[in-house]
Amino acid sequence: MRTRLRRLPGLVAALAATAAATGLARRPTGEPVSVTTPRGQTAELAGSGLYAHDTVFTAAGNTAVDAVVLAFGVPLVITSWLQHRAGSPRGSLLLTGTFGYLLYVYANYALGAAYNPLFLAYVTLVATALAGFLTGLATTDRAALRALAADPGVPHRALSRFLLTAAAVTAVVWLQPLLTALRTGGTPELLDVYTTPVTSALDLAVVAPAAALAGLLVRRGDPRGHLLAVPLLVLIVLLLPTIALSTVLQAAAGISFTVPQVVGPIAGFGVLGAIGARLLTRLLRAVPAVPTPGPVPPSEVPDEHVHV
Template sequence: MNPKKTIIWLGILIVVLSLIATIGPLLIMDKGEFYGFMTLRGEEVLIFGEGLYKFDSVFAASGFKGQDFVTLFLGIPLLSIALFYYKKGSLKAGLLLLGVISFFLYVYASMSLGAAYNGLFMVYVLLFSASLFFLIVLFVNTGLEILPAEILKALPRTFPAYYLFLCGVVTLVVWSVPLVSSAMQGAPPDLLDHYTTMVTDALDLAIITPSTFLAGWLILKRNPLGYQMAFSLIGIIVFLLPIIALSTYIQFVNGISYSTGEVIGPISGFLVLGLLGIGVLWSILRKLPKEIFS
């Protein structure tokens, strides 16, 4: 099958499946209430106890609800619009698709591997798989690699590259410092709750962090691959902007409190990175032609 058609059909599949994944929690509303649960490590965790996320902690379930809302009302519409213009031959739409689909891949890899098992597990796995192969096929068919040399030379380097370096440093510090501190104290991480491992930390430290440094270095070398990686990585960061804001609000409503340091550090830090990321994407897009292939 033509790569472009493969991307379109995978995109349609992802839209349909993600509608199920995000609307499902709104329909599965069996009543319940928060309750305490003693973990194998002898710590008491507050479990959500209601709806699709009834076996998740209050902290995680609140985050999932914020994530679902952003995916439903922002992620799916942006994916649909970008697919429409990509089908028409838009290079810019293809690059934006890299960012949007990377967000879907990140979300449903996390849900497949980290959320407590629920009735939509197979939907999460299908979305994880479809998003992964969508990204692979799109990555080698964006058209950026065939741009004339004069256009590539006109693309901004310093701002995108150093922004990516900053993202890598922030992500490394935010996730690794608490993990190292917990290991030195011989205690589980604060946000482990009743889960078996730190899935988000693993994905960010093993994949996202080194990718930001590699993408920044490639951009400084004016390698088209660096710009493609940048759109994938920054897409995730930009989506984190509304997710963190909404999830933090829902967590606050559900009784989760944050220290001043947590608000100023991880929460505010990622919000600022999200806003800067929008500026980076715009600085690149404005230098690109509207179409590159048919």
């Protein structure tokens, strides 16, 4: 791939690091505040810190996300960006996947979190991560992808099954509370003061269908399936530390979990994250870490690089 993202990844990394560090520095420290929701139910808000107007459950989860973004997300952007600028197909593919992860994280913040002073930062991160993600999808080295799809050393069948399973698990986990709410005439669990379950909407409308499509394309040997698989695998892998830390912080904040909640989102996504890490490693190792030698077509001379 001759097209280079020169400045955009640095901007995304700086914004994400600032937003995540602010969330960690301004964690809730006071007593929760009880409020009555528009539906007449009682909910507890964090009451202090950046996420003061989010519920205790969500504020603890956001703190976990901030820690994972700072510990893993930002370093991944920087590392893969440097590799991408050196012409590495592996670095370019990983950069696209990391953009996809940050797009998912900050779409949740911008659309679902209670308003806070970083709202415009979240919106900017959605816009810049989306631009980087789409550019990455459009300019990934097609020759490297075709070689990846044909590589007998890549566990294509296992990858296809994993993606299809991830799609099914995601659908079941989020549909269960929604269908229960429809059956009982109530609202989904943990909706509390929020107007709509944004994470459920994104996972059911975007993540689950994308995982199913990627799984089917990989099964057919279509390189586009492997291209879609990388951002999904990055997201699934980073869910593992996120869910583990979220559970610890939420339990410390006084949140109790039912058996279905432990077996479903916590254990289910935890197992997916562990398996996804191995598959992502196998997939990236099969992609060249250095530029593929060969002549540069006239349409891809340096003057036509994308400088964003």
